Every structure is written in C-alpha cells, then in structure tokens.
Amino acid sequence: MKIVMLGAPGAGKGTQAKKIAEEYGVPHISTGDIFRANIKNNTPLGQQAKIYMDKGELVPDELVVSLIMDRFDEPDCEKGYVLDGYPRTIPQAKALDKALEDNGEKLDYAIDVDVPDEVIIDRMSGRRACLNCGATYHIVNNPPKTESVCDACGNELVQRDDDKEETVKNRLDVYHDQTEPLKQYYADAGVLYTVDGTKEMEEVFKSICSIVE
Ligand code: ADP
Numbered sequence: 001m002k003i004v005m006l007g008a009p010g011a012g013k014g015t016q017a018k019k020i021a022e023e024y025g026v027p028h029i030s031t032g033d034i035f036r037a038n039i040k041n042n043t044p045l046g047q048q049a050k051i052y053m054d055k056g057e058l059v060p061d062e063l064v065v066s067l068i069m070d071r072f073d074e075p076d077c078e079k080g081y082v083l084d085g086y087p088r089t090i091p092q093a094k095a096l097d098k099a100l101e102d103n104g105e106k107l108d109y110a111i112d113v114d115v116p117d118e119v120i121i122d123r124m125s126g127r128r129a130c131l132n133c134g135a136t137y138h139i140v141n142n143p144p145k146t147e148s149v150c151d152a153c154g155n156e157l158v159q160r161d162d163d164k165e166e167t168v169k170n171r172l173d174v175y176h177d178q179t180e181p182l183k184q185y186y187a188d189a190g191v192l193y194t195v196d197g198t199k200e201m202e203e204v205f206k207s208i209c210s211i212v213e
C-alpha cells in the first residue's frame with residue numbers, strides 16, 4: 001500500500017498519516033520530521049534544510065529527493081508507506097514515479113486533505129509538536145493529557161519556529177504556488193481522492209479508510 005498525503009501545511013496530513021500507518025501496518029514517512037531530527041542533531045543536512053525551513057520556503061528538490069530515495073531503501077518500505085509532506089513539487093512527484101516505475105510498482109492513492117486557508121491559520125497557531133516522536137497536538141482541538149507533555153513519549157511539546165504567523169503566510173503562498181498543482185498531476189494519473197479536512201479527526205480518518213478499503 002503506497003499512499004501520498006496532499007494538503008496545505010496544517011491540514012492534518014501528519015495526524016491522519018500516523019493513524020493510517022498504525023491501522024495498516026506501513027511506515028509513516030514525514031520529510032519534515034526527518035529534517036527536524038537532522039536539525040536537532042545538527043547534521044550537515046539539518047544545517048542546510050534549516051535555512052529554508054525557517055523562512056517557510058521549500059528545501060531544494062535535489063536534497064529532498066536524495067533523502068527520500070535513501071529512506072525507500074530501508075527494509076520497512078517493502079510493505080508500502082504513507083508519505084506525509086512528500087512530494088511538494090512536480091519534479092519531486094516525477095522522481096517518485098520514476099523510482100516506482102523502475103521497480104515495476106505504482107502509487108495507489110493520493111489523498112488530498114482539503115482545508116480552506118482561514119482554518120489553516122487557526123490550526124497552525126494552536127499546533128504544538130513533539131520533536132522527539134513527531135506527534136502533534138492542538139491547544140484547543142486536540143490537547144495533550146498533561147499540558148506541554150507528549151502523550152506518546154513524555155517529551156516536552158513546543159511551538160515550531162515555522163508555525164509563527166509571519167512564516168505561516170509565506171508557507172501558504174508557497175503551497176498554492178508549488179504544491180497545489182500536484183492535485184491535477186495525480187488527478188491525471190487517476191489516483192486522486194479528496195476528503196473534507198474540516199471535519200473532526202476521527203471522521204476524516206473514516207473517510208480515508210473508506211477510500212483505502
Ligand atoms: P507541515 O506539517 O506544516 O506541512 P512539514 O513538517 O511537512 O510541514 O515541513 C516543514 C518544512 O520542511 C517545510 O515548510 C519545508 O521547508 C520543509 N520540507 C518538508 N518536506 C519537504 C519537501 N518534500 N520538499 C521541500 N521542502 C520540504
């Protein structure tokens with residue numbers, strides 16, 4: 001099972017991708033999480049990615065593509081995967097298609113979590129993230145059991161630097177400009193499915209399950 005999650009930053013891709021991964025036993029691959037782990041460990045990749053992420057811009061395709069291709073070589077990807085935050089540009093989508101084709105495989109579903117920009121601003125300003133395990137919470141919609149502590153791993157929750165309002169606006173522009181065209185790309189390939197991401201998390205998840213089953 002190979003799934004791509006599409007949607008604006010803050011639409012709920014990560015929230016849903018984690019649930020799908022758990023339900024269907026495939027790895028959840030988030031390029032954003034991989035970059036944040038590299039930043040935390042101050043690796044050369046992290047140092048490069050941070051320059052772009054802090055401005056709300058996309059990390060250059062060459063860097064992201066080589067990172068994701070290495071990830072596909074890990075044995076857990078044999079069962080498939082849920083990609084969250086990749087691809088974000090047409091060249092990234094083409095690189096994915098080529099890698100799949102070379103293995104005689106194809107993408108099964110591109111699921112667009114559709115949420116209007118007004119709702120996005122609220123989601124991002126209330127988002128709190130665990131930089132240890134990648135879990136996300138929302139101070140109103142989905143608070144952790146103990147304030148500022150990750151339910152899953154006990155780590156401290158933080159507001160991501162790029163979730164501050166000025167950066168969010170730029171990320172939304174970048175999304176509409178560079179990532180939204182992927183909807184047409186996957187519609188042309190016959191694998192695009194859209195779910196209403198403004199519904200409650202469980203309801204969104206049910207819609208996704210009915211597509212995948
Ligand atoms: P969100 O969860 O808000 O959609 P992510 O965690 O997926 O954000 O990504 C955070 C940042 O990491 C992006 O704004 C971008 O700078 C960088 N990034 C993540 N994935 C990609 C990608 N596939 N291509 C380019 N940049 C990426």
Ligand code: ADP
Nearest residue numbers: 010011012013014015123127137138141200201
């Ligand atoms: P993305 O990975 O697309 O950037 P996240 O999954 O991190 O988005 O979700 C962004 C924020 O919105 C988080 O604070 C999350 O708890 C919250 N959220 C996710 N899905 C929903 C939903 N269906 N309703 C309300 N809030 C949600």
Ligand code: ZN
Nearest residue numbers: 130133150153
């Ligand atoms: Zn955690």
